[in-house]
Amino acid sequence: MITNPHPIPFNQPFLAGKEFEYMESAIRKEKKLSGNGHFTRLCQQFFEEKYGFGKCFLSTSCTDALEMAALLLDIQPGDEVIIPSYTFVSSANSFALRGAKIRFVDSKSDFPGMDESKVEALINERTKAIVAVHYGGVPCAMDILQNLSKKHGIPLIEDAAQAIDSFFEGKALGSFGDLAAFSFHETKNIHCGEGGMLVVNNPNLVKRAEVIWEKGTDRAALFRGEIDKYGWKDLGSSFLLSELQAAYLFAQLENLKIIQFRRKMIWEDYAAWFSGRQDQIQVLPIPYLKSLEDSIKDLGKVETQTQPGNHHVFYLLFETLEYRQECIRRLKEKGILAVFHYQSLHKSEYIQKHQPEEYFRDLPNSDRFTDCLLRLPLFYELPDLTK
Numbered sequence: 001m002i003t004n005p006h007p008i009p010f011n012q013p014f015l016a017g018k019e020f021e022y023m024e025s026a027i028r029k030e031k032k033l034s035g036n037g038h039f040t041r042l043c044q045q046f047f048e049e050k051y052g053f054g055k056c057f058l059s060t061s062c063t064d065a066l067e068m069a070a071l072l073l074d075i076q077p078g079d080e081v082i083i084p085s086y087t088f089v090s091s092a093n094s095f096a097l098r099g100a101k102i103r104f105v106d107s108k109s110d111f112p113g114m115d116e117s118k119v120e121a122l123i124n125e126r127t128k129a130i131v132a133v134h135y136g137g138v139p140c141a142m143d144i145l146q147n148l149s150k151k152h153g154i155p156l157i158e159d160a161a162q163a164i165d166s167f168f169e170g171k172a173l174g175s176f177g178d179l180a181a182f183s184f185h186e187t188k189n190i191h192c193g194e195g196g197m198l199v200v201n202n203p204n205l206v207k208r209a210e211v212i213w214e215k216g217t218d219r220a221a222l223f224r225g226e227i228d229k230y231g232w233k234d235l236g237s238s239f240l241l242s243e244l245q246a247a248y249l250f251a252q253l254e255n256l257k258i259i260q261f262r263r264k265m266i267w268e269d270y271a272a273w274f275s276g277r278q279d280q281i282q283v284l285p286i287p288y289l290k291s292l293e294d295s296i297k298d299l300g301k302v303e304t305q306t307q308p309g310n311h312h313v314f315y316l317l318f319e320t321l322e323y324r325q326e327c328i329r330r331l332k333e334k335g336i337l338a339v340f341h342y343q344s345l346h347k348s349e350y351i352q353k354h355q356p357e358e359y360f361r362d363l364p365n366s367d368r369f370t371d372c373l374l375r376l377p378l379f380y381e382l383p384d385l386t387k
């Protein structure tokens with residue numbers, strides 16, 4: 001039973017500024033709503049210039065960007081791809097679609113992100129890619145992964161779905177891998193409803209990426225006036241983001257700084273509150289924070305997230321599944337929606353059916369985060385809703 005008349009959702013999509021203006025301009029001025037137009041180019045340029053990324057391709061989702069990556073690397077049945085178990089289904093499904101076998105890596109003991117020190121043991125002659133997932137925009141140790149990639153000659157892919165505007169040793173996430181995939185799903189820091197982007201940092205892959213992006217054709221070259229007819233050149237699919245969504249996305253990118261700043265303040269408030277620094281609260285109302293605190297009382301020792309990343313998530317870590325579920329129930333009664341996160345992929349129904357030998361792998365850290373992690377509401381307009 002929800003007693004709070006103004007429930008607090010876990011996430012709420014928001015407008016940052018000129019979304020409608022730019023969408024109207026796509027319709028009335030540019031008069032182009034399919035993909036690869038004015039706003040697509042503006043968004044791609046934004047990333048290429050601001051973060052030093054290789055060639056960027058806006059796509060309909062991060063899932064699609066990862067599927068492009070699997071096509072681009074010619075993943076075949078029998079190939080193996082190394083991926084953390086504690087991640088979203090798409091990180092693995094994109095490669096399973098091409099017949100790859102997934103080799104799962106455990107999380108670190110003190111953080112949900114992948115344990116880089118466990119990757120090398122999984123490499124063999126069938127390994128065709130290593131997928132680094134930056135959980136909560138907290139960077140994987142890219143020096144370790146890049147060295148492994150070089151040493152064994154295996155492409156490195158970053159699933160940077162949550163990692164916009166986040167850095168490892170001063171260099172932007174998304175600029176380390178041969179390929180990187182971003183998400184602009186409404187639950188991410190910057191969004192356009194559904195959307196994504198493939199970054200191609202390896203120059204040898206750019207030409208084919210453009211063909212795969214354009215449904216297996218060289219239509220993009222025709223648009224540039226390089227050829228006078230286009231045709232079917234390679235495998236591909238319908239990966240382009242519509243200009244309407246690119247217009248929405250560009251308005252958000254223009255406000256990246258303020259959006260990130262606001263999320264940072266919310267994140268810091270949570271961190272301050274749960275570590276007893278009540279005097280440092282900036283934007284979240286005290287009654288809201290108090291009702292969170294009430295809900296974890298007598299539920300054992302609760303750890304809080306310490307690595308901020310790009311302030312994509314703020315999580316609590318309980319001692320047991322039962323304590324976490326009880327907390328979810330109590331918060332729901334107060335009208336606050338808090339949610340758990342991934343379910344270990346090595347124990348998923350799909351893997352049990354198709355890679356049964358993987359099912360028996362022992363990945364205790366991934367299982368612990370599956371059972372014990374709880375994410376608190378964190379979105380642009382949260383402070384207004386909690387008032």
Ligand SMILES: *Cc1c(COP(=O)(O)O)cnc(C)c1O
Nearest residue numbers: 061062063088090161183185196
């Ligand atoms: C959100 C997310 C995805 C999927 O993104 P979509 O744009 O919804 O396809 C993939 N990987 C990770 C790690 C994610 O967080």
